[in-house]
Amino acid sequence: xxxxxxxxxxxxxxxxxxxxxxxxxxxxxxxxxxxxxxxxxxxxxxxxxxxxxxxxxxxxxxxxxxxxxxxxxxxxxxxxxxxxxxxxxxxxxxxxxxxxxxxxxxxxxxxxxxxxxxxxxxxxxxxxxxxxxxxxxxxxxxxxxxxxxxxxxxxxxxxxxxxxxxxxxxxxxxxxxxxxxxxxxxxxxxxxxxxxxxxxxxxxxxxxxxxxxxxxxxxxxxxxxxxxxxxxxxxxxxxxxxxxxxxxxxxxxxxxxxxxxxxxxxxxxxxxxxxxxxxxxxxxxxxxxxxxxxxxxxxxxxxxxxxxxxxxxxxxxxxxxxxxxxxxxxxxxxxxxxxxxxx
Numbered sequence: 001x002x003x004x005x006x007x008x009x010x011x012x013x014x015x016x017x018x019x020x021x022x023x024x025x026x027x028x029x030x031x032x033x034x035x036x037x038x039x040x041x042x043x044x045x046x047x048x049x050x051x052x053x054x055x056x057x058x059x060x061x062x063x064x065x066x067x068x069x070x071x072x073x074x075x076x077x078x079x080x081x082x083x084x085x086x087x088x089x090x091x092x093x094x095x096x097x098x099x100x101x102x103x104x105x106x107x108x109x110x111x112x113x114x115x116x117x118x119x120x121x122x123x124x125x126x127x128x129x130x131x132x133x134x135x136x137x138x139x140x141x142x143x144x145x146x147x148x149x150x151x152x153x154x155x156x157x158x159x160x161x162x163x164x165x166x167x168x169x170x171x172x173x174x175x176x177x178x179x180x181x182x183x184x185x186x187x188x189x190x191x192x193x194x195x196x197x198x199x200x201x202x203x204x205x206x207x208x209x210x211x212x213x214x215x216x217x218x219x220x221x222x223x224x225x226x227x228x229x230x231x232x233x234x235x236x237x238x239x240x241x242x243x244x245x246x247x248x249x250x251x252x253x254x255x256x257x258x259x260x261x262x263x264x265x266x267x268x269x270x271x272x273x274x275x276x277x278x279x280x281x282x283x284x285x286x287x288x289x290x291x292x293x294x295x296x297x298x299x300x301x302x303x304x305x306x307x308x309x310x311x312x313x314x315x316x317x318x319x320x321x322x323x324x325x326x327x328x329x330x331x332x333x334x335x336x337x338x339x340x341x342x343x
Contacts (some may be wrong), residue, residue: 001041001319004300006083006125007199008224009172013046013083016058016319017228019305020047024064025054026307032068033075035312040078042316048228048303050087050129051114052096059095063117077080083124085228086114087202090130100169101132104160109252110305111164126164127174128157133252137177139261139343152265154185155193157280162195174228187223198225200300205229205291207238207274208267208342209333217298229293233304233315234342235262238289240275244266266341277330279291281320283321285312290318292331 002015018039023032036047053065068088073079091101101105115121130137133150164170175186183201190197201220205212205227211303212220212227220227233239240262261267269320278285293302306312325333 004226006172006300007226008197009199010170013025013198013301014044015299015301016044016144016316017042017046017048017085017301017303017304019230020049020065020069021053021055022305022307023054024061025056029068029071031218031307032065034309035306036069036072037076038309039316040081041250042315045081046085046301047081048085049118049125050089051087051110051117052093052129054121057093057095058110059312061107062095063113066114066117067327070117074119076279082320084118085119085125085174086118086123087127087129090128090177091132102128103156107157107160107164107169111169115169122169125174125200126161126170126172126209127176128178128264130177131179131182135179135182137179141343151185151189154182155189155323158186158189158193158195165196170222171256172196174198174201174202176202176228178203178311179219180219183216183219183223187225195318200228201225202230202303204230204231204343205293205296205299206232206234206342207292207335208234208262209340211340211343212298217296220298226258227296227298228285228301228303229296229299231262231304232290232293232302234271237262237267237271237342238274239284240278240285243275263335264342265337270338270341273334273338274331277327277334281324281327281330284314286314287318287321288327291321291323292316292328294319294321295323295328 003012003121006013049065054061088107089096092099097106132153133148161173174199202214275285278288304315
């Protein structure tokens with residue numbers, strides 16, 4: 001398993017990160033334990049979670065994912081072996097702090113809840129799950145500006161995270177579902193006020209959504225704020241399991257209406273082309289899609305998620321695949337014809 005540095009922190013993380021958002025909804029605690037045990041056996045030292053998980057977020061299950069992980073840490077005694085990432089929930093979920101925006105009080109409340117559920121006294125990478133301001137994330141197209149005190153919010157957030165770093169409660173900080181303006185604002189505020197520097201940005205990135213390459217990719221490399229890629233299989237679309245209108249009963253797109261943006265007509269057409277390309281080269285569509293993400297210079301770690309052990313094994317195996325120039329050209333050709341069908 002290849003290792004990469006987490007920004008400028010000196011912390012090394014595995015190229016594959018174990019995602020956890022199905023634990024507590026589609027996966028039991030026993031299944032989560034099995035996934036964590038197996039991931040560690042394959043050289044993965046990086047786990048990502050969030051106070052909001054599992055997804056979709058509802059009051060009845062909120063926090064269960066972190067609880068499962070905390071119990072695994074307690075029983076296994078392996079907390080110190082893992083680089084643990086979690087996130088503070090942004091505004092909008094009424095069952096979490098009544099949906100209020102993130103500020104000092106909300107972040108302090110969020111971190112205490114996560115530490116308790118995770119049964120730990122520190123989190124290695126603490127991330128802001130999404131911005132307070134209305135901007136482009138979660139598939140929103142177009143941009144409509146509204147007057148707000150966005151920079152003041154960022155400054156308060158960064159000052160609060162700085163307090164937590166000083167206390168040793170968190171080691172590094174990151175952002176998620178952010179824009180180029182957001183990334184540069186955090187970096188500028190850190191430099192101007194001597195506050196901690198963001199180490200990572202966790203945004204969606206896959207063959208069906210390469211919008212990160214527009215603006216953020218160059219910044220990630222030049223500023224040493226690497227991508228933690230989420231939804232690298234576009235909620236399973238790129239595995240090919242939804243081909244020809246198939247709807248496997250346990251598939252997330254089948255189960256949850258809110259994720260249908262991954263299965264629009266353009267995404268279906270593009271997926272068919274990518275799966276056919278993989279088959280022509282005797283490759284697993286899943287491994288090809290993940291290997292493409294793994295190959296990017298702006299990537300720090302690729303967050304894979306699975307509901308079965310077979311899926312998890314195949315996902316991790318992608319770390320061993322290097323795509324040929326011919327396959328990469330085939331991917332480029334499809335992307336030119338059908339760019340970013342599922343942003």
